[in-house]
Amino acid sequence: MYLRKFALAATTALVLAAPAAWAEDLVIAVASEATSMDPHFHNTGNNNQIMRHIYDRLINQGPNQELLPGLATSWGPTDDPNVWEFNLREGVTFHDGSAFTADDVAFTLSRAGDVPNSPSGFGTYTADIADIEVVDDYTIRLHTDAPVPLMANNLSTISIVSRALGEGATTEQYNSGEVAVGTGPFRQIEFVPGDRIVMEANPDYWGEAPAWDTVTIRPISSSASRVAALLAGDVDVIANVPTADIEQLSENDDVALSQGVSNRVIYLHLDSDREQTPMITAIGGGDIDNPLRDQRVREALSYAIDREAIVEEVMEGIAIPAGQLLPEGFFGVSDNLDVLDYDPDRARELLAEAGYGDGFAVTLHGPNDRYINDAAVLQAIAQMFSRIGLETEVDAMPRSVYFGRASDLEFSIMLVGWGSGTGEASSPLRALIATHTPELGWGASNRGRYSNEEFDAVLTEALQTVNDAEREALLAQATEIAMGDVAIIPTHFQVNTWGTRPDLQYIPRTDEYTLAIGVVPAD
């Protein structure tokens, strides 16, 4: 069995070791194409990872999504917790030579949530900002109606554009490159949709000089073709190496693999709310009340899952068993929660206690083209449920069908994944577990409609606590409440694999992005 360490801390040292000047052309093959070069049009990983090359954020996210100074050198709430102040970097220029000032930030924040026709904008991250105050060219203050401790995390997603060019600019003008001007390490040269994005090093970059003269990013959606392109030497780096090929590739001297845990947890969401749930019946048919409302049943299901077996057999060792919403090392993770041991006997006992000793019939739903080996994981879980006496069926479907139906609450037990974009625990807690409350924007992806007042109270307090240490403790506490209730059943954390030429390596990122600055010489 091919094994690697997935430790979070190990990667930080690599960043420092990267040499400054190493001029060459780099070709990266990714699985899904970026559809737009407008940094605020569509908030999706495929597009965002391209923007990280061309633009800077006020605050950047490092490989482990830790917050690092970007265009802001320092930041934080002022004495008034409803006002955040950002001190901006001086002497930074955009790719067109114009100077970067606070006015560009003010413009960016007003544009980010307001791009016409956007299928998913960045308004999510700017909604809390009530007023923008430009103090001077290099100081900006953001006023909010209530304390927003996550302001820095939120702003670490937003690419800063130039007001001079960006005002009134359309997505098309960004695609053509006409106004696509940032302050980032690379500048946009060419965008051929579906074929390539070409970027060139920015010689005036304020940070460490980019190690590559030009970077070409090309989409190859077929994973077999992506691997072949790397083996043929047509590309230098590929993202999303399929797990089935990893063992073989690790023995190939022409390829090097880099792996790292992601921020993405794969979990089962359970309908723990409705009196009757659509996909559960008595054995042999016949309506029964929703057994998932009983905590003992949910616990039984969690005991029934052999997480080690999923990781070893289905994921070929390339995953980590999960006991909560984020892997260890992330902000807000609880130290008191362990991965639940596989215990089918305990599971049967719990089912019997709850009055379901004879089991029930359930159909599990999940996507078959969204997460690594998703349909296979679902089938493995179904077999494990069968072992404790449930009559289990699996219905895996394309994501284009699946997510709409899941959000319409058509399912009872469903497999979903969640990656924390902000890199801390409040993101999954608020979206998946908090009571579904549209006015607050809570529970937007709470497809099981779990609801617990105690949990909501702790999370509310956490989201208003500006002190980091206190907030972290509250988030951990909220996680413990949710896991104690088995609000959802986490199964594993995804581990991502990149393939490179043997003389290179990739610094793995928890946000799953593939960035040229992360490609460094092999040790």
Add this chain to the structure above:
Amino acid sequence: MTVFIIRRTLQAIIVLLVMSAIVFLGVFAIGDPVAILISPDATQADIQEAIENLGLDKPIWEQYLVFLGNALEGNLGESFVYNEPAIRLILQRMPATLELAVVAVLLSVFVGIPLGMWAGLRPASVAGKSIMVGSIFGFSLPNFWQGIMLILIFAVILGWLPAFGRGDVAEFLGIQSSLWTLNGWAHIILPATNLALFNTSLIIRLTRASVREVIGLDYVKFARAKGLSRRRVVGVHVLKNIMIPLVTVIGLELASLIAFAVVTETVFAWPGMGKLIIDSIFVLDRPVIVAYMMIIVLMFIAINLIVDILYSVFDPRVRLADMKR
């Protein structure tokens, strides 16, 4: 002839209308685009805003009427994920697909017809039998697997040709194409071969069967008896008579290669329309799907028309006005 073309045009408009309604409703029935496109971090308010941005808040019949109204003005809508007119996206990628399909059809014609004639004229020879056995492979091996094997052999193991993508594009006679550059040809050989394999086999078998049929007919015997050279008998009398079924098949195959080169374009990461449509289907980008289907339907209608006209050229007995289908 004029009546024939007018009738065909009317039929085309009806087909287009029906098809657009079916696709429109079909995509609506599959699922909700916003559920796939929206960022997971989005709140319920953000989701509602996205639905309104994409015009999906209106009832489906109203969305369809709006679409029809715009379509009359030549606007088939803006792509949800590219934020550009769907028509422009498709036309942008059409040259890549066209050049791939044309090279593939030429390959299959210039390889398929000679081999098929050989197999038809000398069915008992070793070469004739080998050709027929070989063509079975072209039929039966999955397209996807063939593509991967081509990449493995010619790009990974031998290293002769690039593994994926389209080559450098140049302009010649006002046409942008990768066929004008050497690098472009290096890139197109493998995907075109992959795309051509099935059709080559089809044409080989069709040609052979037609040759077998024609070769025993009286007029061929008569031509021989008249003392015509073998070359002239085969090259003119036989070839011209077997062309009618071939032209039909080649015409339809060209259309389906253009429309459905999806597998080859995906395996070779060829930036054509097939890749666009499959990506669009995955994210339910309805304007692109509908526009694509309409363009494809138009193309099939046009190619069928051309095939019918070609019939009358190859076989003077066929008169277009008679073909009331």
